[in-house]
Amino acid sequence: MKKQLKEHLMLLAERYETPAFIADDPIQIPHRYTSCADIEISALVTSWIATGNRKAIIKSADRIDCSIFKNHPHDYIMQGEWKIYAGRKDSFYRYYSYDDFCLLCSLLYDVYSQCETLEDYLYNSFDELSPLQRLQSVFGLVNGMPDKASASEAKKMCMFLRWMIRRDSCVDFGIWRKFSPKDLIIPLDTHVHRISTDLGLTKKRKCIKTACDITKALAKIWPDDPVKGDFALFGFGVNEPAK
Template identity: 45%
Template sequence: MKKVKEQFITYITEYQTEEDLRSIPEFLRKYATRYHHPDFISSDPVQFPHRYSSKADIEISGFLTAILSFGSRPQILKAAERLDAIMERQPLAYVLSEKWKRDFNGDESFYRTVSKSRMAQLFSWLYEIYAEHDCMETALLKLPDGTPLQRLCRLFGVSEKSPQKKLNMFLRWMIRRNSDVDFGIWTSFSPKDLIIPLDTHVSEIAFRLELTKSKSYTLNNAKVITRALAEVFPEDPCLGDFALFGYGVNL
């Protein structure tokens, strides 16, 4: 993975002549098209919610998988596979059964910095949502007006000021439409309201492409990069995520 990322950085650096910079939109379209493809699924954490067909199961699997999506990709997939097995491949039934109280007990690590007690807290939030609502989208619509990210942060009581890469990735999965990778099952929200899931690699590539003047890992920088991508993909700025991140992962 490290070698692949180094090759991509080298490519971008060589590509970035004054003349070629005028072709950055073409570059983004080319690689977004290349990696916005069903083949992307088998090597990405999005494969886990793709195992399900019901809306609630997709939401639950997608949310928990997104929360675990940090660190090396093989380890992410291993942890998500273990979680899927614990849920007996029935996410909604597992949440409502409250078996998670037994399975996730104590401060022992489940995956890296995510402890079992933290997982139990996440399942408790999910239980409250699905005990009252048929889906998470309905729960979000009950909240005061705001962007999808603001609503999701309020629903789970987390900061609205951090980049929230995991939540933005989950939102991308739920909201982007007409996609071979993402689900588009939350029809009450627009893809235009999404923010790119920002990590250090995406920030580095966006900086080298002059989509931003900063490499900072902040919500503001994520918004700056998203606005730049919206100039190329006005109806669907997060399609650019496949160009910035997907290239490095799948080369």
């Protein structure tokens, strides 16, 4: 990686990883909470529906938070209110059905019936797996959440893990201390893939291997926190042409 590009990416990451980023990003929804379980549930559901433009995602995540969770995600899960949606095939959000939402909630119920936090459940239930593989092992049956055998870039799951694990950030929560930011993978969507290709960080098609390649390239700048580069690529794409 050329020195000029490296320095520019570092500058962009610092410019965009600020509290102001939260106001226009779906991460604002889980930022409403302080308890670990509420943050986890709100963040997982918000990242799960993260398809489409950010305004639409925020609007739908807010609807779920206020009208369905009624601002108490953990209580909603543990009280089993989601069971009324079992078998409903009509649209919950875009190509997700109410039955998909019910399955996600039932898996969360299983998790919190055994552990106080999703982090504890993932850490205690699996050995020698990456954070993504652990998450896939639990939620891989849910529509939109690829399992370990998939070649999908698993963008939404990687974004959720970024929110939970990255530390010392004014945007991401960093409440999961049992996992290392070194093990995160860049959330790879069409926008990030295009910018990464233009910048020469990858030449491959969009898939999990490509996301790993881009993450390795970013690790040359931020070896302990490669996914910090997500903010740089966001800023590069929004305001500047690739060079």
